[in-house]
Amino acid sequence: MSGAVHRDAAAGDWRSLALLLALALGLQVLVTLPVGLSGLRVAASDLALPFVAAACATWAWAWGRPLPRLESPAIWRWFIGAGCVLTLGLVISWWRLDELIPWALWNRWIGFGVLVVYFLAGAWMGNLFQRSTLRNGLRVLLLFAAVSVIWSSVPYVAYILEMKNGLFRMQGWLVNPNAFGCALAFFALLHLAFRGKERLFPRWLDFSVSAVLLTGVVLSGSRSAWLGLAAGAVFLLCARFSGRMLLRLAVSGLLGGILVLGLHVVPNMAGKQQQDDDAGGKMGISRSDGRAVYITRGGIVFDGGVRHRLRLMSKAMNYWRKAPLLGNGLGYFLARERQGRDDTPNTLHNTALWLITELGLVGLTVFLGLFVQVVRVLLAKGREPPSFDSHLALGAAAAVVCMAAASAGTDLLYQRHLWWLAGLALAVPAARLSTRPEIG
Numbered sequence: 001m002s003g004a005v006h007r008d009a010a011a012g013d014w015r016s017l018a019l020l021l022a023l024a025l026g027l028q029v030l031v032t033l034p035v036g037l038s039g040l041r042v043a044a045s046d047l048a049l050p051f052v053a054a055a056c057a058t059w060a061w062a063w064g065r066p067l068p069r070l071e072s073p074a075i076w077r078w079f080i081g082a083g084c085v086l087t088l089g090l091v092i093s094w095w096r097l098d099e100l101i102p103w104a105l106w107n108r109w110i111g112f113g114v115l116v117v118y119f120l121a122g123a124w125m126g127n128l129f130q131r132s133t134l135r136n137g138l139r140v141l142l143l144f145a146a147v148s149v150i151w152s153s154v155p156y157v158a159y160i161l162e163m164k165n166g167l168f169r170m171q172g173w174l175v176n177p178n179a180f181g182c183a184l185a186f187f188a189l190l191h192l193a194f195r196g197k198e199r200l201f202p203r204w205l206d207f208s209v210s211a212v213l214l215t216g217v218v219l220s221g222s223r224s225a226w227l228g229l230a231a232g233a234v235f236l237l238c239a240r241f242s243g244r245m246l247l248r249l250a251v252s253g254l255l256g257g258i259l260v261l262g263l264h265v266v267p268n269m270a271g272k273q274q275q276d277d278d279a280g281g282k283m284g285i286s287r288s289d290g291r292a293v294y295i296t297r298g299g300i301v302f303d304g305g306v307r308h309r310l311r312l313m314s315k316a317m318n319y320w321r322k323a324p325l326l327g328n329g330l331g332y333f334l335a336r337e338r339q340g341r342d343d344t345p346n347t348l349h350n351t352a353l354w355l356i357t358e359l360g361l362v363g364l365t366v367f368l369g370l371f372v373q374v375v376r377v378l379l380a381k382g383r384e385p386p387s388f389d390s391h392l393a394l395g396a397a398a399a400v401v402c403m404a405a406a407s408a409g410t411d412l413l414y415q416r417h418l419w420w421l422a423g424l425a426l427a428v429p430a431a432r433l434s435t436r437p438e439i440g
Contacts, residue, residue: 016129019055020137022048023121025144027417028183029173043416046114053117056124068123069428072377078370079116085363086112086330093329093358104331111414118416119423126427131388134424138190138392139200145187146209148172149216152180169221178410181220185229185406186399186417188213189236193395198388228406236398239379309349309409316348316357327360351407367413374422375400381425389429396425 026045060066070076090109094100125134152170169177172184191210194200201209217225237246319328319336333354337346348354355364375397382394399421403412412418 015055016125017133017136019048019052020125020129020133021140023052023420024137024141027141027420028144028148030175030179045416049114049117049121053121053124056121056128059128060124063128065127068120068127068423069433070123070377070426071381071428072373072426075370075373075377075426078366078373079119081366082370083112083116085359085366089327089330089359089363091329092323092326093331093335096329096332097335101331101335103334104329107414108330115414115416115419118419122420122423122425123427124423126424127430127433131429134392135200135388138194142187142191142200142209142213145184145216146212148180149184149212149219152216153219170216170219172216177220178222178224179412179415181217181222181225182228182403182406182410182412183415183417184213184216184220185225185232185402186415186421188217188229189232189398189402190395190421192233192236193382193398194391196386198386198391222406222410224406224409224412227408228402228404231405232398232402235401236394239382239394239397308346312346312348313350313353316350316353320357320360323360325360326362327356327358330358332358347411349410351404351411351413354411354413371400371404374426378422378425389425393425396421 023045026043026048029044057066060068067076086109090100090104093104149170149172152172170180171177172180174180174183188210191200191206191213199206214229217229315336316333319333322328334347348357352364352368355367359367378393378397378400382390382397384390384393400418403415403418406412
């Protein structure tokens with residue numbers, strides 16, 4: 001280990017933990033900053049990312065390895081392929097539309113570069129940081145997610161009980177209830193993978209965190225999150241079955257169901273009685289509360305939101321048929337929507353359909369190959385003898401499967417925590433490298 005790394009290691013404990021926590025906490029806070037007319041969404045973690053990446057890159061450079069070591073170097077080739085098809089898509093849309101769509105440039109092309117930096121930051125942390133530091137970082141990450149559910153429950157319950165105006169679906173600090181629900185499902189699966197001696201919290205707190213996260217998934221009202229959670233849980237149970245994990249899922253789901261019924265069915269009946277007693281009174285709860293869990297509004301499968309998505313999918317398939325191999329180019333669907341709408345145009349809510357519409361079969365194949373390679377490597381690592389790294393890999397694999405399944409109803413490819421955790425779990429631990437560069 002070089003002298004520079006030795007010097008960093010002396011003060012690296014608090015520095016590395018501070019960097020890890022800044023990124024972990026920021027991953028759950030989304031704000032919108034005006035960047036011209038691009039509509040670019042900037043997460044709080046994006047503000048910390050340059051400092052985190054710069055510090056990790058400096059340590060890695062002093063160590064003598066500019067790029068992090070991954071369990072499978074072939075993943076880098078898939079990243080290069082993804083960058084190439086996105087660049088080609090940007091050129092195609094410029095040629096087809098005679099203009100460069102700012103949203104495609106910032107959110108899709110440059111945004112993918114930002115995701116790569118998140119992946120690099122996670123992989124550098126996995127290479128350089130001690131496991132105790134990473135363990136503490138994951139604890140804060142999961143506790144902060146649980147706190148966000150508890151925080152959101154106050155205006156949520158207030159709205160349901162009509163004490164004041166508030167949220168009818170939990171959305172935390174991620175602005176969008178679908179993004180919030182999918183993030184909670186993502187973190188819940190990661191947490192469920194750690195058990196036995198590798199459990200992250202004391203037993204009572206461990207179960208409480210699971211219950212809170214899973215209840216938040218239910219109360220987010222996001223069917224995409226529910227689908228992702230189910231897919232990830234099945235994957236996790238098939239990869240390494242645990243009766244305790246199954247029991248935790250069942251009990252948490254039961255608690256969430258009881259809470260939903262308590263917050264919706266009973267107030268709904270009370271609200272209807274109030275309307276009957278006071279015809280000129282205030283709005284009854286029954287007029288709005290069903291929107292959160294689809295109890296009183298059009299059912300869970302064929303409501304207005306599903307029909308809207310199906311119409312968008314039909315449009316997208318018509319566009320894809322015009323350019324099936326290479327697609328219509330980045331931002332093409334949004335540009336066409338803008339031409340036909342006076343209000344806010346729609347974007348596709350299905351990641352696979354977005355890829356095939358704008359990047360064609362080639363783009364879909366490249367990103368699907370990246371997904372399969374990541375899950376395959378993580379699953380192999382997760383089946384190794386129990387350790388912090390094997391549990392992390394298995395949890396990350398289940399979380400990636402969760403996001404892939406949830407992407408059927410919400411575009412989640414550009415979620416920052418997905419790429420950061422994938423990099424962290426795919427990194428080769430320092431203990432298995434030829435040198436020992438552990439920092440912090």
